[in-house]
Amino acid sequence: MDIDIVFRIAAVGILVAVLNQVLIRAGREEQAMLTTLAGLVVVLFWVIGYISDLFQAVETMFRL
Secondary structure, three states: OOOHHHHHHHHHHHHHHHHHHHHHHOOOHHHHHHHHHHHHHHHHHHHHHHHHHHHHHHHHHHOO
16 A cells, blocks of 8 residues: 555545635535535545455455
8 A cells, every 4th residue: 555545635634624614614514515525435436445455355364
């Protein structure tokens, strides 16, 4: 696993947090919630491959 994915997730987290605060202060709570949800979905798409690799490694290790 590259350290690059950790920095990407951190960058998305910072960006979503800033956008969330700006939108809340502007009175657009619905868009703030959707922005947070979109950030979560993007990160999950990135991490799903690593989770799959983890399950395959565990399966191989224990010969399930």
